[in-house]
Amino acid sequence: MLFIPQKQDLPIILIVDDEAINRIILSEAVQDLGKLVEAETGEQALELADKLRPKVVLLDIDLPGIDGFEVCRRLKTNPSTSECAVVFVTSHSESSYEYHSLSQGGIDFIGKPIDLGLCRLRVKNQLILQQRTEALQVAKDDLHELVTQVPVFISCWSKKLENLFSNDFGGDWFGINAKAMTDQPMQHVFPASLYNLIQEKIQEGLPLGTFTVYMPERPNDIEYAQVYLTARRMQEEEIGFLLTLVDVTSVRRAKHDLMLEKERLKVTLNSIGDAVIATDTDGRVTFMNPIAERMTGMRSKEAEGEHIESVMNLCDADSKKPGINPIMLALQEKRIVAMALNSQLTAKSGEVYRVEDSAAPIRDDEGNIIGAIIVFHDVSESIAMAVKMSYLANHDQLTDLPNRILLHDRLGQACKQANSMGRQVAVFLIDVDHFKYLNDSLGHHHGDLIIKQVAKRLESLVDASATLARIGGDEFVLVVPGIRNSGIVDSIATAIVKEMADPFIIEAQEYRLSVSVGISLNPTDADDEESLMRHADVAMYRAKQEGRNRYCYFSEELEAKLLQRHNVELILRAAISNDALEVHYQPQIELNSGRIIGAEALVRLRDDKGGLISPIHFIPLAEETGLITQLGLQVMRKACMAASNWQQQGFDIRVSVNIAAKQFVESSLSDDVARLLEETKLSATQLELEVTESALMDNFEETQNILTNLVEMGVSIAIDDFGTGYSSLSYMKAFPINVLKIDQSFVRDMLLDKQSLDIVKTIAYLASSLGLTLIGEGIEEEQQKLALMDLNCELGQGYLFSKPLPLESFDKLLLAGQV
Incomplete structure (x- = not known):
C-alpha cells in the first residue's frame, strides 16, 4: 500500500509441460524466485491456476488435449487469472508461433533448448513487473481513498x-x-x-x-x-x-466572535470600578486594567511578566507583616481565595490603600488551570468611616473614654473570660464628690476641664487589660478583669482615692476634689453585668454615707477576707523574719518494695494560737507580696539540712523542694542552690527541685539556662502536677527534666473516670518513652497503687502511705524501715 507497506507472500510460479525433463529444467532455473507448482496437461494447469492464482505461468505450447494457446486464452479471459504473466516455452522458432503466442495474451517467449540463466532472468523481470504493477494499483487506490475522505x-x-x-x-x-x-x-x-x-x-x-x-x-x-x-x-x-x-x-467566524468578545471584555474590564490583574500559572502578570495600574503605581507594560508579589505589595494593615498574595493561594489550592481581612496595598509611589476582594484560578475548557485573576477595590474610605462611626458610637465625646454601650460589651466579655479561667472581675464605680456644686459655681466649661483631668488621672492608673468608661456627668466605671486575689482590688481602690486627693489646676486656680468608689465583684457579688453595676452603685452610695473620699465593697464578706489576708501577711512576715517556718516531709515510696526512697518538703505556717494556716492562703500571698523567694530559700535550707542528717545516718534519701515561678526570675537561683548544698554538706544528687509547667514557660530562655546549670551540678528536676498546665512536648525536649509527677487529681479519679485514667496512661507512656522517672501523687487507696504499678509507675506518695510529717516523726518512720 501507499502508506502502510505489507509483507508479500512468495509468488506462485506455475510450470506447465507434459515432459518431466522440461519441468525439472524449468524448476531448476526459477526455484529461488517463488513457490513452484507443476502441471502436465492444459486442463490440470487451468484448474491449478484458478485455485492458486499464480503470478507467472511457464506454458509449453504442445500439450496433449488442450494446447498452450488455448490455455493462455482461457487464463486471460478468466477474471481470477487474467493478471498472471504467461511466458510460452517451446521448441518452435517460427515467427508465426511467436506472433500467435503474443496475440493470445502471452508476454514473453522462451525457446528450447532452455537457457537456464536467460529463463531465470525473464521470469524474475516478470515478477518485478507484477510487484510494481500491484504496488501502483494499491497506491492509486490509497490516493483515491485519501482525496475522497x-x-x-x-x-x-x-x-x-x-x-x-x-x-x-x-x-x-x-x-x-x-x-x-x-x-x-x-x-x-x-x-x-x-x-x-x-x-x-x-x-x-x-x-x-x-x-x-x-x-x-x-x-x-x-x-x-x-x-x-x-x-x-x-x-x-x-x-x-x-x-x-x-x-x-x-x-474566521470564531476568530471574529473571539475578537468581538475580547474587545467587549477589554472594554468591560477597563470600565469597571474594581482593579483587575491576571497572571499565568507561575504568578506572572499578563493583564492589568487602568484601576489596577493606578492602585499599584505601575503601567501595564511595565508590570507584564513581573511576579504578582512584586507588583502588589500587600501586608497586614496593623502588623505590617507581608502576606502571600491571594493569586498564589488560588493557584496552589486550586480554588477561589478571599483576600485576607485587614489587607493593605502599598503602591510604587508610596500611596497606601486598604483593599479587599478575592482571587480565582482561570481554567480552560478541559478544566486545566491556565492562570489566575484577582479582583480588588479600595475600601480605605469605607473602613475609615466605619471606624469613625464605631468610635463615635462607643466613646464619650468629652473624654474619649468608652461610653455605656462599649462598657456593657467589655464587661460582658470580661465576665465570660474570667468565669472560664476561674478568676474574678472587679467593677469600680467612681463618683466625684460634690461635683454638681462645683460645676454650677464655676460653670460648665470649667466643669468639663475638671472631668477631662479626672479621666486622665484615672487612665494613668490602669493597664491595657482594664476598661475605663464615663457613664455620666461625674461618674466613671473601671472594669478590671482576671483578678486572682482580693489584694489587687484593694490596691487599685486605694490608688484611685489617693490620686484624686492631689489638687487640680484649672486656669491657674487650684481645686481639691475627692471621690467615692463602690466595688462589686463577679462572681462573688453577681453573675451578670446589670447586677454588678447595681451592686457597685449601692457600694458607692455606702461610701458617700460613710463620709466620702473612700471606697466600699458591696460584699462585707470580702472585707472580712481582706482583714484576714492582712493578718496572715503579718504572721508570714514574722515567721520568715524569725526563721519560724516549719517544714513537714511526706515520704516517697518505691511501690514494688514499699521502701522509702525520698521525701517532699512541704512548708507549714502556724497562727498566733498555734494552729496551722492552709498553704492555699499564705503561698499565693507570699507570691503577691514578693516574699516567696525568702520563703523558698528558708524551706530549701531546712530541707537540705534534714537530708544531710539522713545521709550522715546512712539513709539514701532524696529530698524534693518546690520552686515557685517567681524564683526563676531571680538569676541567682543556681548560685543559691550551690551555696546551700555546700553549707549543709549535702550531695547534689540528694536534692530534687520540683517546678510546675507554668513556671517553666514564664521566661523560657532564662529558665532553660537555670535548669541546665542545676542539672550540671547533679540536681534532679521534677515536673510537679504534670498534665494540669501546658503539657507541651516542646518544653519536654528543651528542658533537662528527670522526673514527672502525676497530679493527684488524675490519680484520685483514675478508678472512676475513664478520661482521668487515659490521661494517667498517656503520662506513663510519655515518661517511659523519654526515660523519665514517674511519681504518682495523692495515692489514698490500694487499688490506685496497684493501677499505677500496672502502668510501670515506680514511685508514689500519698495518704495511703503517710501524711506529711514533722521532721521528728519522719525520722522515726525512717528508722522503722518501711511505711
Missing part, C-alpha cells in the same frame, strides 16, 4: 482552466460532482468571486501560492475558503494548475 476540495485544471480532476465526488462544495465537473470550464463550476480572483492572478502574473477568498454567494454556506493554487509544469512548460480549497468559514 479529506475535507478539502482537490482539483486539477488545464491551462485553459477546464477541469481534469476533482475529489468532490458527492458535489458537496459547488453542487457539481466530480464526474459532471470533468471538462467543465472553471467559470461554470466556481462562484464568480472565486473564479474572478483566480483568473486575475493567472492573467496578471500575480504570485499564486496561498490566499483567502470571501464568497458572498456562500455555496453550501461556505463563506471563506483558503485557496492553494500552484502551476503544473512539464519540461519547464506550464500545462495546467493544481487547486485545493479548505473551508475556513467556521475558523
Whole structure:
C-alpha cells in the first residue's frame, strides 16, 4: 500500500509441460524466485491456476488435449487469472508461433533448448513487473481513498482552466460532482468571486501560492475558503494548475466572535470600578486594567511578566507583616481565595490603600488551570468611616473614654473570660464628690476641664487589660478583669482615692476634689453585668454615707477576707523574719518494695494560737507580696539540712523542694542552690527541685539556662502536677527534666473516670518513652497503687502511705524501715 507497506507472500510460479525433463529444467532455473507448482496437461494447469492464482505461468505450447494457446486464452479471459504473466516455452522458432503466442495474451517467449540463466532472468523481470504493477494499483487506490475522505476540495485544471480532476465526488462544495465537473470550464463550476480572483492572478502574473477568498454567494454556506493554487509544469512548460480549497468559514467566524468578545471584555474590564490583574500559572502578570495600574503605581507594560508579589505589595494593615498574595493561594489550592481581612496595598509611589476582594484560578475548557485573576477595590474610605462611626458610637465625646454601650460589651466579655479561667472581675464605680456644686459655681466649661483631668488621672492608673468608661456627668466605671486575689482590688481602690486627693489646676486656680468608689465583684457579688453595676452603685452610695473620699465593697464578706489576708501577711512576715517556718516531709515510696526512697518538703505556717494556716492562703500571698523567694530559700535550707542528717545516718534519701515561678526570675537561683548544698554538706544528687509547667514557660530562655546549670551540678528536676498546665512536648525536649509527677487529681479519679485514667496512661507512656522517672501523687487507696504499678509507675506518695510529717516523726518512720 501507499502508506502502510505489507509483507508479500512468495509468488506462485506455475510450470506447465507434459515432459518431466522440461519441468525439472524449468524448476531448476526459477526455484529461488517463488513457490513452484507443476502441471502436465492444459486442463490440470487451468484448474491449478484458478485455485492458486499464480503470478507467472511457464506454458509449453504442445500439450496433449488442450494446447498452450488455448490455455493462455482461457487464463486471460478468466477474471481470477487474467493478471498472471504467461511466458510460452517451446521448441518452435517460427515467427508465426511467436506472433500467435503474443496475440493470445502471452508476454514473453522462451525457446528450447532452455537457457537456464536467460529463463531465470525473464521470469524474475516478470515478477518485478507484477510487484510494481500491484504496488501502483494499491497506491492509486490509497490516493483515491485519501482525496475522497479529506475535507478539502482537490482539483486539477488545464491551462485553459477546464477541469481534469476533482475529489468532490458527492458535489458537496459547488453542487457539481466530480464526474459532471470533468471538462467543465472553471467559470461554470466556481462562484464568480472565486473564479474572478483566480483568473486575475493567472492573467496578471500575480504570485499564486496561498490566499483567502470571501464568497458572498456562500455555496453550501461556505463563506471563506483558503485557496492553494500552484502551476503544473512539464519540461519547464506550464500545462495546467493544481487547486485545493479548505473551508475556513467556521475558523474566521470564531476568530471574529473571539475578537468581538475580547474587545467587549477589554472594554468591560477597563470600565469597571474594581482593579483587575491576571497572571499565568507561575504568578506572572499578563493583564492589568487602568484601576489596577493606578492602585499599584505601575503601567501595564511595565508590570507584564513581573511576579504578582512584586507588583502588589500587600501586608497586614496593623502588623505590617507581608502576606502571600491571594493569586498564589488560588493557584496552589486550586480554588477561589478571599483576600485576607485587614489587607493593605502599598503602591510604587508610596500611596497606601486598604483593599479587599478575592482571587480565582482561570481554567480552560478541559478544566486545566491556565492562570489566575484577582479582583480588588479600595475600601480605605469605607473602613475609615466605619471606624469613625464605631468610635463615635462607643466613646464619650468629652473624654474619649468608652461610653455605656462599649462598657456593657467589655464587661460582658470580661465576665465570660474570667468565669472560664476561674478568676474574678472587679467593677469600680467612681463618683466625684460634690461635683454638681462645683460645676454650677464655676460653670460648665470649667466643669468639663475638671472631668477631662479626672479621666486622665484615672487612665494613668490602669493597664491595657482594664476598661475605663464615663457613664455620666461625674461618674466613671473601671472594669478590671482576671483578678486572682482580693489584694489587687484593694490596691487599685486605694490608688484611685489617693490620686484624686492631689489638687487640680484649672486656669491657674487650684481645686481639691475627692471621690467615692463602690466595688462589686463577679462572681462573688453577681453573675451578670446589670447586677454588678447595681451592686457597685449601692457600694458607692455606702461610701458617700460613710463620709466620702473612700471606697466600699458591696460584699462585707470580702472585707472580712481582706482583714484576714492582712493578718496572715503579718504572721508570714514574722515567721520568715524569725526563721519560724516549719517544714513537714511526706515520704516517697518505691511501690514494688514499699521502701522509702525520698521525701517532699512541704512548708507549714502556724497562727498566733498555734494552729496551722492552709498553704492555699499564705503561698499565693507570699507570691503577691514578693516574699516567696525568702520563703523558698528558708524551706530549701531546712530541707537540705534534714537530708544531710539522713545521709550522715546512712539513709539514701532524696529530698524534693518546690520552686515557685517567681524564683526563676531571680538569676541567682543556681548560685543559691550551690551555696546551700555546700553549707549543709549535702550531695547534689540528694536534692530534687520540683517546678510546675507554668513556671517553666514564664521566661523560657532564662529558665532553660537555670535548669541546665542545676542539672550540671547533679540536681534532679521534677515536673510537679504534670498534665494540669501546658503539657507541651516542646518544653519536654528543651528542658533537662528527670522526673514527672502525676497530679493527684488524675490519680484520685483514675478508678472512676475513664478520661482521668487515659490521661494517667498517656503520662506513663510519655515518661517511659523519654526515660523519665514517674511519681504518682495523692495515692489514698490500694487499688490506685496497684493501677499505677500496672502502668510501670515506680514511685508514689500519698495518704495511703503517710501524711506529711514533722521532721521528728519522719525520722522515726525512717528508722522503722518501711511505711
